[in-house]
Amino acid sequence: MSLEHAILGFLSTGSYTGYDLKTRHFDTEIPHLWTADQAQVYRTLDRLETSRLVTSKIHAQRGRPDRKEYSITRAGRDSLIEWAGAPHDIPARRNAFLLQLLFASDLPNDDLLNLICTTRAARQQRLEALRSRSAAWARSAGASPTKSQVLERMTIDGALAEERAAIDWLDDCIDLVRDGLPGSEPVSSGTQAQRQLFGLPQPHGGSS
Template identity: 40%
Template structure:
């Protein structure tokens, strides 16, 4: 996924500053999906201005530093539409914990369980953050098609985290009930 296209997606909704993009959009809205630090956002904004996909207007402020406000151009809208219509390849997930577990047979069970429990804690925290993302809705009804799409994405992220949590709990249970170095009857066939 492209940081540039993510920024274009936010700027299609309204013009905003780099600071607004970081705090209101990346930190509060899509943190479970995509993260970016302030420096990455500002570098990408400069590139987008250079490509003609957004403009930058300096707003003079007398009591504070001047603000750079970014707005999407027609060329930027066209690029966002082009990107939205492109099928995306399946990502290659690189999860260090999974690779650790692949080789973890050399560790005692308690050490493996500890790794899994640490991940379980982190995943539960992420799930709680996902569930606390606030999408503006009127009761159970969406106020816009855009909000409906955002809700569908958020539901997927929540389900994915819950599935990972369920798997971690199963893995912890399986390892706790095995003696170090022992393979159960079914374990040799890849079943639990």
């Protein structure tokens, strides 16, 4: 349902082809908050047209294939406004990396460290991409952003917060593994670091 409303949201700002929606809006403007596959876009547009939330019109082009432009209907706008104003359930959590970590106890620490570092590197790349997106926003919004632009800014900040939190947590995991997990050699004074992270008492009964 969210993809339908994302498409309606973009069409509320203008008429676009499936190709525009895919390449310009989803791939360029909002990769930080939603992703849409080409097959999905066209299929969803079909469904929206069947439901009379959008209409389409074919425009011939010179030197290029015809454009099939979609426009939002009144009913489509109503549906969008209704959706935008209603609270929706937060989806159940599904994080494959956490799952992987949970069942990684038989993995040697070196391999585990490598896995965590690889994931951290990928997260760092996403963070860099978000920073670029953020910079592009600043350039386009200028000194007096509109309400729409402020809302967009908020979404970018939301995505940035999520990546940063993940990276910080991964750094903590790296420290933990480097310090040595139970059943493996600590590399440094790891036991104290572990205990501090877990809020466990110091093993020698100190009150700190």
